[in-house]
Structure formats: C-alpha cells, structure tokens
Amino acid sequence: MTDSQLYGGIEAGGTKFMCVVGSGPTNIVDEVRVETSQPGPTLERVIQFFRPYCDRSQVSTIGVGSFGPLDLIHNSPSYGFITSTPKPGWRNTDLLGPLVSALGVRVELDTDVNAAALGEWTWGATAGLNSSLYMTIGTGIGGAYLHAANPVQGFHHSEMGHIGLPHDPDSDPFPGSCPFHGACFEGLASGPAIQLRLGRRAEDLPDDHPFWELEAGYIASALASYILILAPMRIVLGGGIMRREFLFPRIRRQVLYLLGDYLPSGSLLESTESYIVAPGLGSHSGAYGAIAMAMKPADKN
Amino acid sequence: MTDSQLYGGIEAGGTKFMCVVGSGPTNIVDEVRVETSQPGPTLERVIQFFRPYCDRSQVSTIGVGSFGPLDLIHNSPSYGFITSTPKPGWRNTDLLGPLVSALGVRVELDTDVNAAALGEWTWGATAGLNSSLYMTIGTGIGGAYLHAANPVQGFHHSEMGHIGLPHDPDSDPFPGSCPFHGACFEGLASGPAIQLRLGRRAEDLPDDHPFWELEAGYIASALASYILILAPMRIVLGGGIMRREFLFPRIRRQVLYLLGDYLPSGSLLESTESYIVAPGLGSHSGAYGAIAMAMKPADKN
Numbered sequence: 001m002t003d004s005q006l007y008g009g010i011e012a013g014g015t016k017f018m019c020v021v022g023s024g025p026t027n028i029v030d031e032v033r034v035e036t037s038q039p040g041p042t043l044e045r046v047i048q049f050f051r052p053y054c055d056r057s058q059v060s061t062i063g064v065g066s067f068g069p070l071d072l073i074h075n076s077p078s079y080g081f082i083t084s085t086p087k088p089g090w091r092n093t094d095l096l097g098p099l100v101s102a103l104g105v106r107v108e109l110d111t112d113v114n115a116a117a118l119g120e121w122t123w124g125a126t127a128g129l130n131s132s133l134y135m136t137i138g139t140g141i142g143g144a145y146l147h148a149a150n151p152v153q154g155f156h157h158s159e160m161g162h163i164g165l166p167h168d169p170d171s172d173p174f175p176g177s178c179p180f181h182g183a184c185f186e187g188l189a190s191g192p193a194i195q196l197r198l199g200r201r202a203e204d205l206p207d208d209h210p211f212w213e214l215e216a217g218y219i220a221s222a223l224a225s226y227i228l229i230l231a232p233m234r235i236v237l238g239g240g241i242m243r244r245e246f247l248f249p250r251i252r253r254q255v256l257y258l259l260g261d262y263l264p265s266g267s268l269l270e271s272t273e274s275y276i277v278a279p280g281l282g283s284h285s286g287a288y289g290a291i292a293m294a295m296k297p298a299d300k301n
Numbered sequence: 302m303t304d305s306q307l308y309g310g311i312e313a314g315g316t317k318f319m320c321v322v323g324s325g326p327t328n329i330v331d332e333v334r335v336e337t338s339q340p341g342p343t344l345e346r347v348i349q350f351f352r353p354y355c356d357r358s359q360v361s362t363i364g365v366g367s368f369g370p371l372d373l374i375h376n377s378p379s380y381g382f383i384t385s386t387p388k389p390g391w392r393n394t395d396l397l398g399p400l401v402s403a404l405g406v407r408v409e410l411d412t413d414v415n416a417a418a419l420g421e422w423t424w425g426a427t428a429g430l431n432s433s434l435y436m437t438i439g440t441g442i443g444g445a446y447l448h449a450a451n452p453v454q455g456f457h458h459s460e461m462g463h464i465g466l467p468h469d470p471d472s473d474p475f476p477g478s479c480p481f482h483g484a485c486f487e488g489l490a491s492g493p494a495i496q497l498r499l500g501r502r503a504e505d506l507p508d509d510h511p512f513w514e515l516e517a518g519y520i521a522s523a524l525a526s527y528i529l530i531l532a533p534m535r536i537v538l539g540g541g542i543m544r545r546e547f548l549f550p551r552i553r554r555q556v557l558y559l560l561g562d563y564l565p566s567g568s569l570l571e572s573t574e575s576y577i578v579a580p581g582l583g584s585h586s587g588a589y590g591a592i593a594m595a596m597k598p599a600d601k602n
Contacts, residue, residue: 084562131455145530152453154432154532163526164467164559166484180561183467225464229446229530231455258465260481261385 008050008062008105009290011112012095014087014139017042018287019049021059023295025123025281025288039093047102054103061106063293065115065286066095067140072109072157080109086179108293112136112286113158114151116238116279117144119289124280125236133232134285135161137219138239141186145230149296152230161186165221172214189218191240202241216247220254223276227259238279245278252276309351309363309406310591312413313396315388315440318343319588320350322360324596326424326582326589340394348403355404362407364594366416366587367396368441373410373458381410387480409594413437413587414459415452417539417580418445420590425581426537434533435586436462438520439540442487446531450597453531462487466522473515490519492541503542517548521555524577528560539580546579553577 004023011018015036022028030053034045053059069085071078080096099107110118117126117134126132126146135143141161145152152158162184167176176183177193187193194202198211205211223235237248252272279285305324312319316337323329331354335346354360370386372379381397400408411419418427418435427433427447436444442462446453453459463485468477477484478494488494495503499512506512524536538549553573580586 143530147448147453152448152531155534156532158530158532160530162529164522166465166468169469169471181559221465225526226530228463229444229459229461229527230453231457231459233456258482 005060006053006058007291007294008053008059009115009287009292009294010046010062010064010066011115011286011290012036012064012066013112013286014067017046018284019046020287020291021050021053022291024291025284031287038089039095043095043098047099050103054105059105061108061294061298062099062103063115063290063295064095064099064107064109065112065290065293066109068111068142068157069159070095070109070111070157072111084180106294106298108296108298110151110293111142111144111157113142113144115289115293116285117146117151117236117289118149118292119281119285119287120236120279121146121149122292123288124285125277126234127280129233131230131233133226133230133235134279135223135226135235135237136239136286137189137237137241139191141190141222141239143226145226145232160222160226161190163222163225165218165225185218185222189215189222189241194241207244207246212244212247213250215241216250217254219247220251220258223251223255224258227255234274235276236279236285237276238283238285242278248276248278306361307354307359308592308595309354309360310416310588310593310595311347311363311365311367312416312587312591313337313365313367314413314587315368318347319585320347321588321592322351322354323592325592326585332588339390340396344396344399348400351404351406355406360406362409362595362599363400363404364416364591364596365396365400365408365410366413366591366594367410369412369443369458370460371396371410371412371458373412385481407595407599409597409599411452411594412443412445412458414443414445416590416594417586418447418452418537418590419450419593420582420586420588421537421580422447422450423593424589425586426578427535428581430534432531432534434527434531434536435580436524436536436538437540437587438490438538438542440492442491442523442540444527446527446533461523461527462491464523464526466519466526486519486523490516490523490542495542508545508547513545513548514551516542517551518555520548521552521559524552524556525559528556535575536577537580537586538577539584539586543579549577549579 009020017034020031032049069083071081071083082093096109120126133145143160167183174197176187177196178184178187191202310321318335320333322331333350370384372382372384383394397410421427434446444461468484475498477488478497479485479488492503
C-alpha cells in the first residue's frame with residue numbers, strides 16, 4: 001500500500017509498449033517494457049502489469065499515448081481504435097475497450113505525440129511555454145503543437161508527419177515509403193524510409209554517411225513549414241533518429257537558411273540552440289507524458 | 302449624428318485600402334477605396350476619410366487588417382510596422398503610429414488574413430465554428446487558423462502562404478517568384494507568380510488555360526498540409542484568384558486524392574462541397590472583419 005495516489009502511463013509504440021506506474025519523473029514505482037507483437041497478446045501482457053495496481057485501487061486512471069492514426073471522436077463507432085495504420089495486424093484495432101473492461105479504471109487515450117508533448121510541457125524542455133511543438137522522428141514521424149497544455153487540433157488530431165515536402169527527383173530519386181502519400185515527410189525521412197532507401201537499418205548507418213545531410217534537410221524543410229504556420233516558442237525533436245545529436249546543428253542551420261530572414265529580427269529563431277532542442281525527459285517523454293495525461297482532471301480532457 | 306456606436310474598418314492591401322464605417326455587414330454607413338501608392342499619401346487619404354467620424358466621436362475604435370509581414374509584438378521598437386515586405390516603398394513602414402496620432406482613437410492592428418478570418422467567423426461561412434481556416438490567394442497568399450474567434454499563433458502571426466510544396470522541376474520548371482523562398486506556395490501560385498510564369502496577368506488568363514489545373518494542384522497541396530497539421534472544421538478560400546469558381550471542384554478533388562484516405566471515414570472531408578468553400582462575405586471579408594476587430598472588447602485583443 002502507498003500513501004499517495006499513483007497513475008498509470010502507457011506509451012504504445014510500434015516496437016514496444018512502455019508501461020509505467022508513478023506520479024512523475026522523480027516518482028516512478030514500477031515499469032515494464034512489452035514488445036509489440038499482435039494486438040491480443042500485447043494488450044494481455046500490458047493488462048497483467050497494471051492489474052495488481054488497479055485491483056488494490058492504487059491506480060484509478062491510466063493515460064495512453066498511442067501510435068495511430070487513432071479515432072478520438074467520442075461518439076464514433078470506432079472510438080478508441082487504431083484505424084488505418086500500415087502496421088501489420090493492428091489496422092482497426094480496439095485499444096481503449098480491452099483496457100477499460102479488463103482493468104475497470106478510467107483510461108485517457110491520446111496520440112503518442114500529444115502525450116510526449118504534454119510530458120515535455122509538464123516536466124521537460126517546454127515546461128510552461130505558451131506555445132510549443134514536439135516532434136518524434138523515428139519509426140513514424142508525428143508532431144503535436146500545444147497551446148499551453150492543450151493540443152491544437154480541429155476535427156481530428158494532427159498528422160503533421162505526413163505533409164508534402166519539396167523533393168527534387170533529380171537529386172534524390174527515392175520515391176518515398178509512405179503507403180498513403182509516397183514521398184511525404186514520413187515517407188522520405190522515417191526509419192522505414194531510410195531502410196527502404198539504403199537497404200540497411202537507420203541504426204546501422206555510420207555518423208559520417210552522406211545521407212544524414214539529406215535527412216537533416218528534409219527535417220529542416222518540415223520544421224520551416226511548421227514555423228511558418230504555427231510559430232511555436234520552442235521545438236523539441238525526439239524519436240530514435242534524433243538520438244544522433246550531430247543532426248541538431250545541421251537542422252538548425254538549414255531551418256534558418258530555408259526561412260530566408262523572412263521572420264522579424266529579435267525573434268526566438270535567433271538563438272536556434274535554445275529554439276530547436278532535444279527532449280528534456282530523454283526517451284521517457286511519451287511514458288511520463290501518459291502519466292501527465294492521467295493526472296489531468298477528467299473534465300479537462 | 303447617429304444613435305448607435307459605429308466602428309472603423311480598414312483592409313490595408315497591396316493594391317487598395319478599403320475603408321468602411323459601420324457596425325456590421327447590414328449597417329455600413331460610409332466607405333471609400335484608396336489606391337495603395339506610397340505610404341505617406343495613402344495614409345493621409347485614409348486619415349481624411351475617418352477624421353470627421355473620429356472628431357464627432359461617432360467612431361472611437363478602428364480595426365486594421367493589413368498586408369505584412371507585420372510586427373505585432375507590443376514591446377518591440379517596430380511594433381505596428383509593416384516589416385520585410387517586397388512591396389516597393391513599404392518596407393519598415395509605421396502603419397499604426399500615424400493613424401493613432403492623427404485620429405486620436407484606439408486602433409486594433411492585425412494581419413489582413415486574421416481580419417478576414419474573423420469577419421467570416423463573425424458573419425460569414427465559418428460563423429461560430431470551433432476551428433476554421435481562412436486563406437487568401439491573390440497578390441499574396443496567406444492564411445489564418447482560428448480557434449473559435451482567436452487566431453492560433455505562437456511567437457509570430459502565421460505566414461502559412463510561404464510553406465514549401467512538392468514541386469517537380471521536370472514537369473514544372475518555373476523556379477518560383479518569392480524573393481525569400483523561391484518556389485514556396487506564394488512563389489508558385491500567387492498573382493505575381495502567374496504573371497512571371499506566363500508573361501500575362503492572372504486576370505487576363507482564360508478559364509480554359511491549362512495552367513489552372515496546375516494552380517489547383519498547388520493550392521490543393523498546401524491545403525492538404527494545413528489539413529494534416531490543423532484539421533480545421535471548414536476552409537474558406539478568398540482572394541482574387543479564387544473568384545474563378547471552377548477552381549473549387551478541382552481543388553476539392555485533388556485534396557482528397559493527396560490525402561489518400563488517410564483521415565478517418567465519417568470525417569468532415571467526405572462532403573468537400575461544404576468543407577472547402579467561398580467566403581460568405583464575398584470580397585468584403587477583410588473590411589468587415591476589420592470592423593469585427595474593432596468591436597471586440599479591448600482586453601480581448
């Protein structure tokens with residue numbers, strides 16, 4: 001038995017489900033990493049991890065930040081489902097239903113990037129900022145623009161990883177890997193795009209491979225669009241590919257070049273070292289952000 | 302003398318300053334169109350138009366929706382200035398200062414697209430929607446995403462007309478006309494871009510010219526990015542080029558194609574006729590929107 005209220009957090013990703021119990025980065029009392037296999041066995045292991053905490057009423061709310069696309073429209077028949085994902089076996093999978101029925105607790109579901117953005121805003125690199133952008137660049141590419149703690153979105157959550165980018169087929173003939181849009185940002189710059197393009201995993205590519213300059217250019221091109229549209233006060237770049245720290249100065253340089261002095265002097269862009277940054281929570285933005293989701297009052301979600 | 306309070310509205314554009322006095326689309330009591338020459342004489346004629354209304358205290362607030370970029374940061378030394386515009390004579394021009402000092406009234410300044418978006422939200426095609434996007438496609442290209450009545454923007458107003466787009470130099474070798482970004486959206490699809498590309502004014506191009514299909518494609522490409530990032534509940538397309546009504550069905554068709562069924566079924570996109578629409582206020586969105594700016598309580602701006 002613990003004295004203080006605990007919360008569950010799930011970062012549901014294409015390769016793993018990171019599950020944590022705690023009340024913030026400095027108080028994580030348990031965690032488990034579940035490999036993402038097929039939906040049934042994956043969710044069963046997740047449920048096993050949380051069941052004792054829920055049965056003992058130590059955890060009454062679980063936040064879930066999941067890969068997508070997700071149906072988050074409350075009155076939709078597929079509410080809480082992962083919908084048109086290209087991930088084998090996961091298309092049209094009910095994610096919310098099995099967790100709620102097996103554990104009997106409140107489950108707050110949002111996209112993985114919305115969760116990670118909230119984690120960074122609550123405890124990380126964008127803490128308290130009025131506007132911020134979190135991007136994950138890895139197996140997939142996604143982003144969340146927050147106004148204070150709230151994702152800005154209209155009839156659907158953002159899928160900003162799928163925007164089209166300038167792409168010169170003469171200098172880069174790769175047609176892109178996205179099954180929906182071909183050479184969109186994700187189709188040009190995600191981990192699977194790199195594997196399809198170069199025949200080996202992004203993780204195995206040496207730091208001095210010439211491709212990284214192209215990768216930095218595509219990331220910078222997308223960031224320039226987000227800055228022109230949203231003008232966030234800070235941008236956090238997370239995800240597996242961004243563990244290559246040498247990408248950051250290249251991206252910052254190319255963003256400034258692409259914007260071409262169009263935004264006013266004195267703007268935040270002038271000190272790009274503190275404008276385009278790594279996650280303050282390292283690789284835990286998503287899981288801790290899922291806890292932050294659970295900690296939000298129910299009526300605020 | 303009038304009984305009811307009146308408001309001033311100025312749509313400050315690259316070719317004309319539309320000035321109106323009234324309290325909404327159904328009560329416009331006076332208006333004048335001032336050609337945009339050099340800043341001094343242009344602003345002098347605008348001031349002459351409003352002076353009697355301000356002197357008689359019939360108008361105590363004027364809203365201004367202006368072309369840009371604008372410096373809207375209150376503590377900036379160039380607050381209220383038009384900054385790095387390519388328009389000859391207008392770079393680093395104080396717009397707010399002369400109006401305030403000559404007329405002695407409150408002047409609310411925002412971008413032309415923010416004003417037009419607010420006009421459409423107050424009285425037009427997006428009235429009352431929780432999220433909406435207004436685009437102007439003409440001499441310049443700009444857009445405003447509103448959350449209810451408020452523009453969503455971070456450290457700077459949106460400059461979404463300048464995003465990069467997929468652009469195949471083999472099928473379209475035009476290098477773009479934007480002095481800052483070359484082949485950005487505005488550099489590919491604005492009025493000046495059309496004139497530079499084809500050697501004649503967009504207004505003089507016949508409806509059956511094959512270029513219009515390319516134009517619709519670039520507009521659709523940009524809209525697809527805005528939808529993926531912002532998912533607005535409705536998009537209004539205004540500006541001179543969008544007076545060609547045949548562009549709307551072509552744009553709608555290409556947007557659906559570009560999104561590639563990625564967003565969920567049941568979404569607003571399924572009825573594109575009511576999703577991508579013409580302005581409800583015709584060519585008056587900006588001027589009436591400037592009145593709506595003036596009508597907002599001062600502490601709400």
